[in-house]
Amino acid sequence: EVQLLESGGGLEQPGGSLRLSCAASGFTFRNFAMAWVRQAPGKGLEWVSAITGSADTTYYADSVKGRFSISRDNSKNTLSLQMDSLRADDTAVYYCTKGNIGYYFDYWGQGILVTVSS
Amino acid sequence: EIVMTQSPATLSLSPGERATLSCRASQSVSSNLAWYQQKPGQAPRLLIHRSSNRATGIPARFSGSGSGTEFTLTISSLQSEDFAVYFCQQYNNWPLTFGGGTKVEIK
Numbered sequence: 543e544v545q546l547l548e549s550g551g552g553l554e555q556p557g558g559s560l561r562l563s564c565a566a567s568g569f570t571f572r573n574f575a576m577a578w579v580r581q582a583p584g585k586g587l588e589w590v591s592a593i594t595g596s597a598d599t600t601y602y603a604d605s606v607k608g609r610f611s612i613s614r615d616n617s618k619n620t621l622s623l624q625m626d627s628l629r630a631d632d633t634a635v636y637y638c639t640k641g642n643i644g645y646y647f648d649y650w651g652q653g654i655l656v657t658v659s660s
Numbered sequence: 661e662i663v664m665t666q667s668p669a670t671l672s673l674s675p676g677e678r679a680t681l682s683c684r685a686s687q688s689v690s691s692n693l694a695w696y697q698q699k700p701g702q703a704p705r706l707l708i709h710r711s712s713n714r715a716t717g718i719p720a721r722f723s724g725s726g727s728g729t730e731f732t733l734t735i736s737s738l739q740s741e742d743f744a745v746y747f748c749q750q751y752n753n754w755p756l757t758f759g760g761g762t763k764v765e766i767k
Binding site for chain 2 (some may be wrong): 577579586587588589592601603604637642644645646647648649650651652653
């Protein structure tokens, strides 16, 4: 059974940093791209960032480019998102997702809330 | 960026009725379109990928169609558990983009 478990969220001040992690199990982690998708309170879904299985290529939404950094550790089956220079509009539930061929998302974590507020 | 537009924003139907949800792309995404269902307080769940392929475990009452810029998700006979929000997503081009969602509510 595929499981994705996010951790690391919480309350941070504008300009601060947070690091999200996602522990993956139930599939051969290194064989699949992974991504982060977020959802602001009461709003729709927004793709944030993606990384290939081998970690040789990363992708970012313009809204986070230069501030967020995605990475993975295939020896530990872990996906991470380093979020710097946080802004109020980064407030959202962040979902860890497993990518499939062409970057649709066949499995989602339960989500973790990030709140950016002073 | 490809803009995905879903319509209607809200669909009010009764159990047993047919639901037809639309998703339009601002430029062609070929068949690289997925549909997701989200219930309150839950993560989204993949329903359909590559426009018309049901994901594992998805009931046959869910079907998808379309290519290029026009796509449709059809629920042939609404069950109580189908009342939720539905999102489309294109994965033909970067950045990946989602539609704004269609809420299917009980009439």
